[in-house]
Amino acid sequence: MMPTDIQTILAGYGSCVAAVSGGVDSLLLAVVAHRTLGRGAILVHAASPAVPAGDAARLRRTARDEGFAVREVDAGEMRDPRYLQNPVDRCYHCKSHLYAALAGIARDAGAAAIISGTNRDDLSDYRPGLVAAREAGVRHPFVEAGMDKAAIRAMARSMGLCFADIPASPCLGSRIHTGTVITRERLAAVDAAEELVRRRCGLPVVRCRIEGDAARIEVAPEILHDPGMRAGLEAAVAEIGRVFADRFPFLATVELDPRGYARGRAFVGKP
Known part of the structure; x- marks a missing residue:
């Protein structure tokens, strides 16, 4: 069973393009978006050397188990010297590339929203990537549903998902x-x-x-x-x-x- 709030929010989008890295937040978002919107949810993974190999493998297993397709993109951050120099706002440059790639997919597919797995806990930290998200008009359904990390894990457990308790896995x-x-x-x-x-x-x-x-x-x-x-x-x-x-x-x-x-x-x- 899935909580009604998050289902209602996703259904309200009608269609979406979701960024899926392979951590617990984005994996749960992918599962719920797919179960709610079916083919209306386009799930996109940035194939990058900055993604842990274990995360990419976990995403492939989840996609197989849930029966959804994952589109892989090269967002291009590894060709951007602003990202490679690793400044304090590195994440801004990385996410800007990612969301630009997702925006192109959304335009081609006629998808109504670009969404991420950001949760309420993320809003209290310094996250330059959230600036890139705001500039790109990215929606954060977990934030809209008032969900923090603990709520995300609890929801994944209630749904019997095997990744509910995996440790945090930043890039x-x-x-x-x-x-x-x-x-x-x-x-x-x-x-x-x-x-x-x-x-x-x-x-x-x-x-x-x-x-x-x-x-x-x-x-x-x-x-x-x-x-x-x-x-x-x-x-x-x-x-x-x-x-x-x-x-x-x-x-x-x-x-x-x-x-x-x-x-x-x-x-x-x-x-």
């Missing part, structure tokens, strides 16, 4: 310190390191932050103080060092961050 660009240039190689290094630690240590939340030529692995602080887990982590970091020496030699050092995980640590200069 890989968020792991690269503000001012450190974004490259395909740095994004690939982040994804490879995080996947290796998750696989070797069974940890749901891992971050590989890159600043210049240094990579730091962040996990929950309590794990760092567990001798058994610490040994496994140190072995995983040593393996990452060997992988990087072969595939990403521009990264000179890899180490565990002794401070542990903290949200948004690579984001420097927030107003």
Whole structure:
């Protein structure tokens, strides 16, 4: 069963183009939009090196299970030097490209709205991408329904969706310190390191932050103080060092961050 409010809001659009990254918010939006509007919901995924491979795979599984099609686009942010220089408003440049691509699809299809998985919690944070959304006239049905992250997870659980409790999964660009240039190689290094630690240590939340030529692995602080887990982590970091020496030699050092995980640590200069 789906809550009536969100169904009513989506039905009110009549048709839409939805941005779907593969995190819990956008996946739920895709499922509900498809179940409510059927072919009137065009679901679009930005195929970008900044999207974690696991997120793209999760989206493909959900699309298969739910029976909807996903259109992939190259929004073009990797060709924009304003994005690649990784300024404090990096997300604005990324989302501007994404919403321009979605606007073209909406025009061609005659879709009435472009929608995103933004929720109420996002409105209290510094998110330059929301400026791009406002400029593009993007609608946020979860915000219109008064839903925050907890409500989104609760709704996904009530619908029996397997992704209800997956950890937050921001783009890989968020792991690269503000001012450190974004490259395909740095994004690939982040994804490879995080996947290796998750696989070797069974940890749901891992971050590989890159600043210049240094990579730091962040996990929950309590794990760092567990001798058994610490040994496994140190072995995983040593393996990452060997992988990087072969595939990403521009990264000179890899180490565990002794401070542990903290949200948004690579984001420097927030107003």
